[in-house]
Amino acid sequence: MQNYMTARMFAREYGTLLGGAWTAMFAGAIMSVRSGNPLATLLMLLGAGGCIILPFYFTLRYRNKPFNEESGISYFHALYFSFIMFFYASMISAAATFVYFQWLDHGTFISSLFSALESIEENKASLPPSTVEMLEKEKELIYSISGLNISPIEQALGMFNQGLIGGLVASFIFALIGKKEAQ
Numbered sequence: 001m002q003n004y005m006t007a008r009m010f011a012r013e014y015g016t017l018l019g020g021a022w023t024a025m026f027a028g029a030i031m032s033v034r035s036g037n038p039l040a041t042l043l044m045l046l047g048a049g050g051c052i053i054l055p056f057y058f059t060l061r062y063r064n065k066p067f068n069e070e071s072g073i074s075y076f077h078a079l080y081f082s083f084i085m086f087f088y089a090s091m092i093s094a095a096a097t098f099v100y101f102q103w104l105d106h107g108t109f110i111s112s113l114f115s116a117l118e119s120i121e122e123n124k125a126s127l128p129p130s131t132v133e134m135l136e137k138e139k140e141l142i143y144s145i146s147g148l149n150i151s152p153i154e155q156a157l158g159m160f161n162q163g164l165i166g167g168l169v170a171s172f173i174f175a176l177i178g179k180k181e182a183q
Contacts, residue, residue, distance in 0.1 A: 003077060006067065011084035014058035018085060019092025021050030022163065026096060034112045055170065058085060059178045072182030079175035086167020090160050098156035110146045117142065 028044025031037060062081055063073060073081075117139050124132055150158075 007081040015085040015088025018089035022093040023096040073180040078178030082171035082174040090163030094160035097159040101152035
């Protein structure tokens with residue numbers, strides 16, 4: 001029982017840090033679309049790299065803790081740790097999504113997407129026909145999304161569900177990395 005309490009304690013800490021990386025990626029993507037700033041794109045790419053590297057790092061770090069030497073870590077223990085870590089990361093990113101769309105956005109993200117598409121359409125003549133078709137489909141998709149009037153809480157729940165389901169699937173892989181035989 002103590003091992004699972006310790007796993008939850010470290011999963012909470014590591015999940016919070018992973019959620020920070022997810023939030024950085026989200027913030028970079030939003031700022032990149034809204035302003036076209038290359039530093040925002042860099043923030044998004046760094047956040048994406050963190051989202052890939054940090055779960056491996058945290059799993060290996062937990063696996064190599066000194067208190068895991070005697071008892072080892074079973075597959076289900078590592079699965080529990082991984083899932084709780086992704087659960088907390090999902091909660092953090094959902095909270096950031098809610099705060100952004102509730103108090104900061106006011107429809108500017110969708111209008112930024114429309115502006116970006118319009119600027120690309122100005123150069124339509126120089127684009128290949130397949131790209132023009134793709135742009136038309138993207139424009140229709142953005143029009144349909146903008147007409148849905150999705151509330152901030154629905155967007156946050158969507159982000160939470162996406163992170164939780166992705167984390168559940170990834171937990172099976174990270175549990176294989178995190179299990180350790182007793183010495």
